[in-house]
Each structure stands twice: as C-alpha cells, then as structure tokens.
Amino acid sequence: MMFHQSILNTDATGIAIEWDRLAPVLIVLGAAVVAVLVEAFVPRKARRPVQIILSILAVVASGLMTLMMALAPSDYISNTVAGVAVNLDPAALYIQLAVATSALLGLLVIADRTVQGEDAFTPQAASVPGSEYEDQARRAGLVQTDVYPLVLFATGGMMLFPVAGDLLTMFVALEVLSLPLYLLSGMARHRRLLSQEASLKYFLLGAFASAFFLFGSAWVFGATGSLNLYVIAGSMTELGMDPILLVGVILICVGLFFKVGAVPFHSWTPDVYQGAPTPITGFMAACTKIAAFGALLRVLYSVVPSLKVDLKPALWTVAILTMVLGTVVGVVQQDVKRMLAYSAIAHAGFILSGLVTFTTDGLTGSLFYLFTYGVATVGGFGVIALIREVDGEGHMRGEATALDQWRGLGRRSPVLAGAFSCFLLTFAGIPLTSGFVGKFAVFSAAFGDGAWALGLTGLACSAVAAFFYFRVIVVMFFSGEPAQPARGGLGIGVRTNGLTQVAITVALALTLVLGVVPGWFLDFTQSLSYFIMP
Amino acid sequence: MTVTAYLILASVLFTIGATTVLVRRNAIVMFMGVELMLNAANLAFLAFSRMYGTLDGQLAAFFVMVVAAAEVVVGLAIIVSLFRTRRTVSVDDESLMRH
Numbered sequence: 177m178m179f180h181q182s183i184l185n186t187d188a189t190g191i192a193i194e195w196d197r198l199a200p201v202l203i204v205l206g207a208a209v210v211a212v213l214v215e216a217f218v219p220r221k222a223r224r225p226v227q228i229i230l231s232i233l234a235v236v237a238s239g240l241m242t243l244m245m246a247l248a249p250s251d252y253i254s255n256t257v258a259g260v261a262v263n264l265d266p267a268a269l270y271i272q273l274a275v276a277t278s279a280l281l282g283l284l285v286i287a288d289r290t291v292q293g294e295d296a297f298t299p300q301a302a303s304v305p306g307s308e309y310e311d312q313a314r315r316a317g318l319v320q321t322d323v324y325p326l327v328l329f330a331t332g333g334m335m336l337f338p339v340a341g342d343l344l345t346m347f348v349a350l351e352v353l354s355l356p357l358y359l360l361s362g363m364a365r366h367r368r369l370l371s372q373e374a375s376l377k378y379f380l381l382g383a384f385a386s387a388f389f390l391f392g393s394a395w396v397f398g399a400t401g402s403l404n405l406y407v408i409a410g411s412m413t414e415l416g417m418d419p420i421l422l423v424g425v426i427l428i429c430v431g432l433f434f435k436v437g438a439v440p441f442h443s444w445t446p447d448v449y450q451g452a453p454t455p456i457t458g459f460m461a462a463c464t465k466i467a468a469f470g471a472l473l474r475v476l477y478s479v480v481p482s483l484k485v486d487l488k489p490a491l492w493t494v495a496i497l498t499m500v501l502g503t504v505v506g507v508v509q510q511d512v513k514r515m516l517a518y519s520a521i522a523h524a525g526f527i528l529s530g531l532v533t534f535t536t537d538g539l540t541g542s543l544f545y546l547f548t549y550g551v552a553t554v555g556g557f558g559v560i561a562l563i564r565e566v567d568g569e570g571h572m573r574g575e576a577t578a579l580d581q582w583r584g585l586g587r588r589s590p591v592l593a594g595a596f597s598c599f600l601l602t603f604a605g606i607p608l609t610s611g612f613v614g615k616f617a618v619f620s621a622a623f624g625d626g627a628w629a630l631g632l633t634g635l636a637c638s639a640v641a642a643f644f645y646f647r648v649i650v651v652m653f654f655s656g657e658p659a660q661p662a663r664g665g666l667g668i669g670v671r672t673n674g675l676t677q678v679a680i681t682v683a684l685a686l687t688l689v690l691g692v693v694p695g696w697f698l699d700f701t702q703s704l705s706y707f708i709m710p
Numbered sequence: 711m712t713v714t715a716y717l718i719l720a721s722v723l724f725t726i727g728a729t730t731v732l733v734r735r736n737a738i739v740m741f742m743g744v745e746l747m748l749n750a751a752n753l754a755f756l757a758f759s760r761m762y763g764t765l766d767g768q769l770a771a772f773f774v775m776v777v778a779a780a781e782v783v784v785g786l787a788i789i790v791s792l793f794r795t796r797r798t799v800s801v802d803d804e805s806l807m808r809h
Contacts, residue, residue, distance in 0.1 A: 304794050344770050351777045355784045362788060372792045376801070379788050380740055383781055384731050387747035390774060391724055394754035394767075398717070401762045403770065 191259040197245070197252055198262065200238040200272055201335045207234030208328035215322060227324040228287045234328060235283060238335065239276030246273050246704060255341065255708050260404050263341040265478070266704040270543050271338040271470035275463050278550035279331045281679040282459030285558045286327060288675035290572060296453040296561060297323055297363045305368035320363060326356035327459065334463050338470025342403040343393040343428070346471060350389065350435070353467060354382050357460055361452035366574025374451025381434070381444040389431025395424030405479050413482045425480055425487075432475065435468035438528060439497040442521045449517035454575055455676075457513060458557025461520055462550035469546055473531060477539070478707040484534050491532040495630060498525030499637040507644050512560055513577045515644060516553075519603055522641055523549055529634050530618035533625035540705040541617030544698060548602070548610035548690055555683025556599040558676045559592050563667040576667025579651055586653035589669030593652045595680050600649060602687050604642040610690035617698070716757035724750035737789050737799040748778045 195202070211230055218226050245252040246269045255263045289295035299318035303310035333353025340346035362375025397403050399421035400411035415421055434441040449457050480487060502522030509515040527549070530542035565573040565581065576582070586593040602611035615638060622631040690697050723746055730743030752771045759767025793799050 302791060344773055348773060348777060351780065355780060358784055358788060362791065369795060372788070372795060375788050376737060376792050379785055380731070380737065380744070380801070383741070383744040383785065384728075384747075387724075387727070387744055387751065390748060390751040391754065393770075394720075394751045394758065397755060397767060397770070398758035398761070401758075401764065403766055 194254065194257045196241075197254060197257045197264050200242045200245075200276065201332055201339070203238045203241065204234050204328055204335055205332035207231065208325050208332055211325035211328055215325065220319075223321045224319050227321045228283075231324045231328050232280070232283055232287070235276060235280045235331060238331075239273065239280060242269060242273045242276055245269055246700075249704060253708055255406065257339075257341070260406075261341050261345045262336075262339050263405065263474075263478075263708070264339055265474070265707045267473060267477070267539065267543065267707055268338040268470060270701065270704040271466060271473070271546070272335050274466045274543075274547040274550055275331065275334045275338075275470075277547070278462035278466060278554050279327075279334070279459065281551065281554040281558075281683055282455065282462060283327060284675040284679035285458055285554065285561055286323060286455040288455070288561075288672050288679075291671045291673070292572065293317075294365065294572070295320065296365055296455050298365045298368060301359075301363050305372075323360065323363065326360050330354075330356040330360070330459075331463065334467035337467045338474060340471070340474070341405055343396065343405070343408075344403050347386070347390055347393060350386055350431070350471075353464065354386065354435075357456075357464065358382060360456045360460075361448055363456070364451070364453040367451075370451040371453065372451075374448045378444055378448045378452075385431045385434030385441065388427050388434075392424045392427025392429075392431065395420050395427065397424075399424060405474070409479045409482070412480065416482070417486065422483070422486075425475075425483065426490075428475060429472075432468060432472045433494065436465055436472060436528075437521050437524050438494050439501045439521065439525075442498070442501070442524075445521055446514050446517040449520065450511060450513045450577070454513065454557055454561040458554045458561070461516070461557065462553040465520065465524065465553075466546050466550050469527060469531075469542070473539070473542070474707070476531065477534070478709070481534065488532065488534075491528070492627070492630060495525050495528035495532055496633050498522070498528060499633055500525075503637040503641045506641065509644070510579050511577050512579060512582065512648065513557075513575075515579075515648070516556060516560075519641065519645075520553070522637060523603070525637070526615060526618055526634055529627070529630040530621050532630070533621050533627055535621060535625050536702075536705055537624055538618070538621035540698065540702045541614065541621045543705060544694075544701045545614035545618055547701070548614050548687065551683050551686045552599050552602045552611065555680050555687070556596065556603070558680045558683070559596040559599070562592055562669050562672065562676055563589070564670045565664045565666075566668055567665055572670055573664070576664065578663065579648065581664060581667040582648065582651050583655050583666065584652070585667060588666070592669045592680075595684055597649045597652065598684055598687060600645040602691065604645040605638050606642075608688070608691045610687045610694065613691060613694040613698070713757050713761045717754060720750045720754040720757065723747075723753065735800050737792070737801055740801070741785050741789065745778060745782070748774055748781075 214226055249266045253264050257264050297320035300313040330353050333349050336349035340349050358379040361378050362372050364371035399418050400408045437445045499522055502518050506518030527542050527545050530538040563576050565576045602609035605611045605615040619631045619634050727743045727746030731740045734740055752774050755767040755770045
C-alpha cells in the first residue's frame, strides 16, 4: 500500500541528512552535550563563565540560523528532512524563532546573579534543606552550573517539538524538553521545600500526560499503520470518523493540552510556576508554551483538518473554559507568581481561540500572540526575580512574591515597577502594546470565522483580567505602606550583574515596538502562516 | 489469539495505571502507575505492528523503553530528594501551596 511508508527506509543505502535545515536543533543539543563535558573537565572556578558563554552562543547561533531560514522560507521548507522524521514548515520555523528568542532572554535571567554572587539556584540540589551539608556547600561558595546543560537540553527539545514529522519524534522531543524542566523546577536557592514540591507535582502530572500522548499515538498507529504525520493525514481523509483513530487523536490532544496548560489539564500550572526558581518559571512559561502550541498547531492543521468539523465543538469548549477559569481564579490570587500562572492559563485560552478557527487569519494571530506573549513573560518574571525580601539587618532573602510585599514598590524601585507595569499592560491588552495587537488579531479572526461565542467570551475575559493586572499597578504605585508590616518584609529591587536588566530592556523594547508599529512584523508572521500539505 | 485480545489487555493495563495515578497517594506507587501506562502503550504498539507486519511499532517500543528509563532516573531523583527532606512520599502531606 502506498500509504504504509515505513520510518525504516530499508532499501535505501542511507538517509540523507540535511544538516543546514537541522542546524538550529543540532547546535543547541550539541552544545548541551559539550556543556555536560564542561561540567566534568573544566576546573570549578572557570565553569560558570564557560557554561554561560557556551549556552548563550549556542542559542544565538541557533536563533540566527532559524532567522536566516525564516527570511527565505521557500529555500528551506521541506517535509523530508532526515528521512521523514522532521517537517520544516514555515509556521514551525516561526515557532522555532520564537522559542530561540525567548530562550535567549530566559538564559540571561538565569545566568544573572546579585552583586553578592548569589544566583537563583541551590548550590547542591542533592542536599537536604536546612542541613549542615547544605550550609557547608553554601559557605564553600559552590555554584550550581548543571543548570546550563539542562536548559540547553530543554531548549533543544523545544526546537524539535514543533518540527517533528512523526509521532515518535514528537514523543521523544516532548520528553527531551520535559525531563530537564522537572529537575530545574526543584533547584531553587530559597524556599526549597516549595521548589521540591513543585518539581514532584510537575513530574508526576507531566509523566501522566505523556503517557496519554503515547497511548494516543499507539491507537493512531493502529488505525493508520504509520506514525508519519502526512501518512496519517492521508489515511484520515479515507477513514473519516474511525473510532480508533478518533480516540487516538483525542488522547494525543490531551497530552498536548497538558503542556500548553489548557483547562481541564491546567492544575499543575499554578503550583509549578509558584514553586520553581523564578528565572526557570520565566523560561518555562514562555518557551514551553510556544513549543507546545507549535506541536498542537501541527497536529491540528496538518494532521486532522479532515476531522475539524467534528473536533471544533470540543476545541471551542476547551478554549472557552480555559479563558474563563484562568481569569476568574486569577482575580483572587495574592501571590504575584501565582497570579501570572493563572494569567498564563487565560492566555492559553486566548491563543486557542485564534487557532481553533482553522483559518489563516487565526493562525497568524495565534503565532504573533505566542511570540509577543513569550517575550513579555520572560521580561515579567525577570522583574519578579529581582524583587527580593530584605530582613531587619538588611540581608537579602528570597523573592518577595506576596502582593502585600509589593506595596509602594513604585517609590522604592521605580524603574522595575515601571517595567513590570508595561508587561502587565501588554498582558491586559492595552493599545500601544504588543498584547493589544495580538488580542485584536486573534479575536477578529474568531469573529471573522463566525465564532461569536469564542470572541465574546474572549473580550469579556480580557476585561475581567485587566482588573487584576491593574490591581497590581495600583498596589505598586498608589497604595501606602501597609498597616501591619507584610510577612517577610517589603520587597525591593536587588542589585545584580545586569544581565536581567538587559533581558528586561530587550523584552520591553520588543513589546512596545511591536505594539506601536506592528505592521511589518504581522506581515512577516503572515508570510510564514501556513503548513506544507503533502 | 487475535490482535483484539492484546488490545483489550493493553487498554485494561492503561486504565489500571491511570486509576493508580489518580487514586493512590504514594508518589512511588503513582510513578509505577505511569510506568504501567507506558508499557500498555508498548503492548498496543507491538500488537498493531504485528497486525500490519511492519517494524514501525517495534521501533517505537524500543524508543519508549529508553525514554521510560530516563524518566525513572529523573523521577526517582526527585522523589528521593523529597523523601530525605520530609521523611514521607505521600503527596497529600502538607501541601505548602495555597489555592
């Protein structure tokens, strides 16, 4: 049968590997392997600078390769890279570019440390919190540098996830991006119990979701006889509503919905966002969301378009529930990181409402939204990473994340508070920020497709969400000192080596530029808003 | 035996695994539930592979085994570090985060 083309290309003497097209993924994964060797062989003192330079260079090189391909997509798009394991679609290229951009900004925040030389990670992740061993490690000045190879492996997985050409590659990429993140979530320097709890929850629920993805892949393989996405798409037009196929597709979507944090598979998001070290939260919130939406887009647009009429009601329900739940529960949060976690859920709903229209406009809107949301998220969590508690003797402690501790921040650290306000305004979708352009593009696509329920829910949720973003701005700028001193002391901006400030500045610049003059970037996005059809 | 029998077995194993994750409160046992789900998927892959007479499903099963091994390494590391801190692996004990 023509459709039953195998992954194993047994008659060929070898599979041609298009190194240039795979370079963005391979550079990052190669650098990750080198970084592991650096951990083993480079002397302790030199390790940190070497790791930082290596990882930043790798992500920059990978991002530039992707940008080069995205500027001349017709020369590079191909659905037969590395056999048939990788499909380099224009939309996937755009996702790769967005992942590389956010990962670079995220890395800057991760690599930063205070002028006292304290980064966000525990010196010895294996030590028991509060033990003598931990104390010794801290006093010996040990530095956690395992973070960099882990971040590179995760980034490599994220770059591969949206371009995977078969379900097996997709599953492996999913695990390559997830496993390092489970570990990274548990490495916070302060509040280690919370961090370990986040790590365990993320791991158990993440592994549970990947099992669903895998079982779904098995059923799809059973129904179509192949794991290749195009072959599956071809069989789908033949088979139509085959129950085995439908069950498989739904299980795959469950796995992907978990990764993007859509209701009802969102329950890990608040705990993990709150517990993980803040720079990791920023990296994960931006890059995982982009990469997972990339994979979801690929499944929805190039595999199941023949089932879209049947799937639309379910997808609409998920999008509406996600928007409503994220917004409503976000309103009552008293912790800044937790509030941004619920905001992340709501944003997943906004992005979904664009892409479930299955139109080019919806795809363009969702892609643009993903890019701008990722950049602003890294910037926002970068600010949170800098706002620390100060105890009575003036020692810096962990991050001040309770909303009470942010009272009057506009007077203590006006620049940081101002930057954070801009990020909140873009999350709220206020005109002249990139968030407004993204929301406008997504909702106009929904209305254009006749999805009034989606568009109206989206608008209502945006209005409610704006309330809790503005509340933070009011707390920062217009509220006096609290009557009772906040638990843990008030937050204040900490002095660091300046890498986070660079990341925040770039994120802020992108947010404002794409908000004021979005036209050229929307055109660029639109030029990449399609998938190659077999 | 026909392929159907294997598929029913795979589904039963998957359901048992998923129920274990949802019902049990011991992190290690929940993790075993996840492993059972992965192996159920493997069984389904192999049964379908046999049905089609291609090697794709067997190939997938090998990849899944490698990934599952990597997952055990990461998962047990997380569970052990949590146990050393709290002396328990129950996921119900004192959740520190408020909803």
